[in-house]
Amino acid sequence: DAGVIQSPRHEVTEMGQEVTLRCKPISGHNSLFWYRQTMMRGLELLIYFNNNVPIDDSGMPEDRFSAKMPNASFSTLKIQPSEPRDSAVYFCASSSSRSGSTRGGEQFFGPGTRLTVL
Amino acid sequence: GENVEQHPSTLSVQEGDSAVIKCTYSDSASNYFPWYKQELGKGPQLIIDIRSNVGEKKDQRIAVTLNKTAKHFSLHITETQPEDSAVYFCASTDSWGKFQFGAGTQVVVTP
Numbered sequence: 153d154a155g156v157i158q159s160p161r162h163e164v165t166e167m168g169q170e171v172t173l174r175c176k177p178i179s180g181h182n183s184l185f186w187y188r189q190t191m192m193r194g195l196e197l198l199i200y201f202n203n204n205v206p207i208d209d210s211g212m213p214e215d216r217f218s219a220k221m222p223n224a225s226f227s228t229l230k231i232q233p234s235e236p237r238d239s240a241v242y243f244c245a246s247s248s249s250r251s252g253s254t255r256g257g258e259q260f261f262g263p264g265t266r267l268t269v270l
Numbered sequence: 271g272e273n274v275e276q277h278p279s280t281l282s283v284q285e286g287d288s289a290v291i292k293c294t295y296s297d298s299a300s301n302y303f304p305w306y307k308q309e310l311g312k313g314p315q316l317i318i319d320i321r322s323n324v325g326e327k328k329d330q331r332i333a334v335t336l337n338k339t340a341k342h343f344s345l346h347i348t349e350t351q352p353e354d355s356a357v358y359f360c361a362s363t364d365s366w367g368k369f370q371f372g373a374g375t376q377v378v379v380t381p
Contacts, residue, residue, distance in 0.1 A: 156313075185369075194371060194372075194373045194374060195314075195359065195371040195374075197368055197369065200368065208368065243313050243314075245313075257302075258304060258316050258319065259304075259316075259369060260316075261306075261313035261314045261315070262313050263312060263313050264312075264313050
């Protein structure tokens with residue numbers, strides 16, 4: 153298995169532009185997580201999906217952030233409009249859970265997307 | 271919500287010595303405690319995990335201990351090698367099954 157795939161690996165954009173980050177989870181996994189990592193705040197959970205349904209988006213910082221999971225093999229995280237403070241590394245992770253619960257399952261992380269907003 | 275504290279923030283050890291990282295958590299319902307290793311430019315990778323029905327688990331040079339009463343768990347790396355240099359994160363699950371990560375420990379193994 154190729155593991156969790158994220159694209160692009162690096163993104164440099166200007167303030168105000170729309171940014172779309174993409175994730176392909178491990179085949180067969182039914183939970184998907186988007187994290188943001190910064191020096192100041194560490195690893196923060198933004199949103200997670202179970203069986204393609206958003207379960208908890210309380211970590212999404214603002215309405216400028218949105219995430220979708222149209223099918224079991226693809227998810228996007230969109231920032232519109234982007235701001236310099238959105239600069240961070242964004243990770244996608246997936247896991248296999250039982251009975252729709254994410255409790256206690258190993259999460260496999262992708263390589264991340266390093267976003268720089270100028 | 272769940273709060274995970276991790277110490278120390280940086281740890282420098284001589285090659286061959288042991289390294290210990292400690293974490294505390296607050297949610298007594300937490301039942302899964304993974305440890306991740308993150309190398310520069312890569313995503314976190316699971317190195318060992320422990321569930322609440324186990325007190326200790328070992329995998330070659332790494333081990334994790336869990337004290338549910340005191341709500342703390344620790345990572346032990348023995349016979350450290352330069353390739354152990356990385357950032358290590360502990361995590362616990364909250365009541366909803368979400369991971370709460372510690373702030374991370376930068377481990378530097380000097381030859």
